[in-house]
Amino acid sequence: MHRSFARRRLLTAAAALGGTALLGGTAQAAEGHWPTQFALPNGFAPEGITIGTAPFAYFGSIANGDIYRASLATGRGSVISKGLGAEHPTLGLKINRHGRLFLAGGSSGELRTVDARSGKIEKVYDVGGTFVNDVVLTPSAAWFTETYQPVLYGLALGPHGEPGAVTTLPLTGDWVQGPGFTANGIERTPDGRALLVVNTIADGGGLMRVDPRTGVATAVDLGPSKLPDGDGLLLLGRILYAVQQADNLIDVFRLNASGTKGTAIARITDTRFRIPTTAAAWGDRLYLPNARFDVEPTPDTEYDAVAVAQV
Template sequence: MNRQLRSALGVALAATLLITAAAAPAQAHRAPAKPSVISLPDGFQPEGIATAGRYAYFGSRATGAIHRIDLIDGEGRQLSPATGTPSLGLKVDRRGRLFVSGGTGGDARVIDSRTGEVLARYQFASTPTFVNDVVLTPEAAYFTDSNKPVLYRLPLGRRGALPPADGFTAIPLTGAYQQVGSGVNLNGIVATPDGEALIVVQSNTGTLFRVDPATGVTTTVDVPGYTFTNGDGLLLLGRTLYVVQNRLNQIAVVGLNHAGTAGTVTGTITDPDFDVPTTVAKALGRLYLPNARFTTPPTPTTPYTVVGVRPR
């Protein structure tokens, strides 16, 4: 082998080793795959979920405690202690404030999602009441009451300023919506794709309604050939509406028109790890749902989980 050939081979070998050495650390430090099933504390009895970045927040229907979980490594901690009343539907805004529906407490709380400090509390109604879910718009937070044909509106001021304790209004629902029996009526709530109105699901009839937030007038969302039996949490991504059907262990996927007056069911999402999921939020390319396990008698040691599935 001549000197020129040995020199060329030496240069090639050195370059190969350099490339391999540079690539190895990146491969060795690759982030672990996100878990698709994450444990919540035993006995927690989750209901609502809200997400911000890599974190998810869960409310306990049993105690009102709020738990925060890192969706990448599955680690969690208590953010807010038990209140003695439920914490149900949750939403978090860009300012890091968590809006919490108070169930049978008839109230709502606004919590700092970093410190757990209660920033404000609003007493909407007295019993019988069940403040179930919440949606945030640029102008207000709207809450459903499963026991009454009404929405509660919490106006947001300049730069999202919260109103005083009595600064909310109740919006009676009229038109197509009718309260039925004593079961769970109004449940999940989202804004329409055009942002001009709201959509709610009535759990015990499986019907979607479009609500004019200025007047409370409702119309039925036309979804031919489908009833959203056991409809619970709602999530809107673009013009796709995800409707959690809790005891059916599935999510109905609905393509809506721009105004949210009509839609078509394009499919359903199921997963063997679903165990009566209630609400849904998107994070890190997945839909995450807490398993409420309504059909399992709760005990202090009953396990609860969160399931991540791919959207469609």
Template structure:
């Protein structure tokens, strides 16, 4: 066999071997590369989550510290130090700014995700107050208050310019929504699929409401045969609304109409690693949820994790 024939044979044999060796699908390889459970610091007591690219941000309801986790490596580090007040619902915008709900402090902070610096702070309310969650639209950031039947609107100017410290408005809710008792009422918040209104969940009744952000008028979202008991964080992807039901350790999956006036529950997502998850963010094709572990007495050594699941 001459050298040219031997070379051609070697190339053909190599190609045949490559073709016949089983190759893991790209998606499977990608899934294997990303951890399904990420550890947060012991004693952290997470509540909110926001995601951007390959990173997720978590707030501590105990100290207000903000941690950033690499969703590929699973490594986490502190971005912003403890404030002594809670950091609850989080959202990050395309400018790399993290909007943080301040819980019992009645405030919100905006943090630079590159430096951890606080860019602005807004004092919405005084006790009793529980600024719980936030959603970002093109024009504003909207915050819920679990102790008051209102939304707080933080307008965003040209190129996302932040308003001055007193540049927010309070929107009283009217219509179908009614405040019930002193427990957690308003909780998660999202936009409707058409972007014209907002959707909020009332945790203690398990009801979804559509809210006109210009007037505060609310109507009940018609979801036949389902009550969102312990409804917490909301996430809208297209026309699919993910509703975290914290103490039920599940996510209800709702297919909404375009206006967000009605929907159908198409399934639920559970996982053996759920331990009272509270909020949810989408990243790298998966849903990430921090385990708040409300049913576990918190100590400085109590472990906390973030769980990734596949969406429906």
């Protein structure tokens, strides 16, 4: 971790705790007292999570597209952006260092951007997709997965992270498109030159390495490991966390630099998992929303987020 970035984390953590908990201690010690489980609003139906440069988690709602922000220090939060309604869900989301949120609009076929400070929806792009599922940020684009079609959507980014035009990238090579749910989570390779996309169909479920210039996909060698329920991906250095939602676990791989090969090194399980879907990191923890896809959602359905230790 770069020293200046570590220092910013220390300062923001101190501010979140009122500047008292870190006197005579460290940020890590303070974070050790932060909650490892906290409630989300009843009926919220979370799916995606993102954490930026301050200790706040942002969650997207499948129910109506709302964005909920929670303090990692206290677990308390509030809706900071109202969605566009039941026909405009929010699934995967990411925040950049400029405070802009990029939202995958699920069955609405939309990409959306939101100002995380004001909660204002800035832009809505109707890409004509059938199910826009997840998103990852690169220096030049936000890349979105499309679950029911063999394509990715690329939203060009300016020098300050401002959104530009959208392009559609057809997937070829080793890509296998099933008759139903196929693509899900997305990440970058450790060297930043390509994208990693969950393909729940190919060879029993696994990862594809996609060249963002050509769309050519190559199956990633994960040895005997399979990702039939693979959902959100999170890359920390060369360690890739792959959330397997319906299996209530996270498979952990060590990747080579190019992302062509991964070795399974751990499996994280927790009795608090209730179909977690995606993961984001802060300090030495992973935070995950429990989507509870095994129950019929109602306005009174209880939801929460949990934290587990990184490998």
